Amino acid sequence: MALRINDTVPNFTAETDQGTIQFHDFIGDNWTIMFSHPKDFTPVCTTEFGAVAQLADEWAKRDTKVIGISVDSAEDHVKWKGDIESFAGTKAGFPIIADSGLEVAKLFDMLPSEAYLPDNRTPADSATVRSVFIIGPDKKLKLSMTYPMTIGRNFAEVLRALDALQLTYNVPLAAPANWQVGQDVIVATALNDADAEAKYGTLDKKLPYLRFAKAPS
Template sequence: MALRINDIAPDFTADTSVGPISFHDWIGDSYAILFSHPKDFTPVCTTEFGAVAQLAGEFAKRNTKVIGISVDGVTEHMAWKKDIESFAGAPATFPIIADDGLKVAKLYDMLPADAYLPDGRTPADSQTVRTTFIISPDKKVQLMLIYPMTVGRNFDEILRALDAIQAGAKNPIATPANWKPGDDVIVKTSVSTADARVKFGEVNEIFPYLRTIKAPK
């Protein structure tokens, strides 16, 4: 059955570039971003891993751990990591899961359950394994993004979405189209305008169902 928003992210144990982990234990009380790749030593994925390395401080500020996954083994990951760090000019300190047996890819519905990748497989064989998950500290899936092979992920957008998720976890608000941190936010429809004024102060009622406020501190 396909994963959906608010499902519990499946737990698993796996070898990684920093040693064995149990996924839920590794997340702990943090948010987590799991981003998957179809193969090591591929051009788009190298730029993406490099972008994550450069943004390590931004993720840390948001109490967010980042973990990559690729359908190769730890030996390949460690060799590829040198290219990633050379390209990024930054250390890639986040773990990379070794999923050469496709256990995690199937568990997270990135591949059909009966998928079998041949020896000598190419990225085209595992191209559906290009997914990003944001997972909250309660281990629930908050966001899923799936990209084609030729389109590099926009990690500024992933940070923006993470900020929006975290803002909505703290207050009964939602974020409008193209929202950025600091912009006005939307009062959830479950909150009356009167209650919103008590909680937040000034409320801009555009329509009875669309009310905006200054972003809570």
């Protein structure tokens, strides 16, 4: 069954390059980003892991944990991190899940249940393990996106989406197209004009159902 927005994400126990984790315990009360890869020592993925490592301070500002997953062994992950850190010029302090048995990839519906890794496999055998999952502190899936192997993920967009998710979490607000931090937000139609203005101040009413307000600080 496909994992959908607002589903509770699967809990699992897995080995990482930093030891054993239990996923819900790892999340704790934090926002969490899990990003997946079809094989270690691949060029695009190395640039992506490097980008995540370079954003360590940004994740920390947002009280967000990051964790990678690749369908190779923890031992390979340790070796690969040397390449990642050399390329990125910084430490990759986050763990990487070892998913050589594809258990986690299947739990998160990145591969069909009958998938397996053949001998002498290539990244094409697990090409769909190229997703980003943003998970809330309630352990529910808030956003997912999947990229092909030839397109490096845009982690500026991941940060933007995370900022929007955190701003609108459990409040009657939404982020419009191309929203950036500091820009106005949309007030949900669940609030009438009077209640919306009492809560968020003067509204900029574009349409009866499209009302903007200053983003809460």
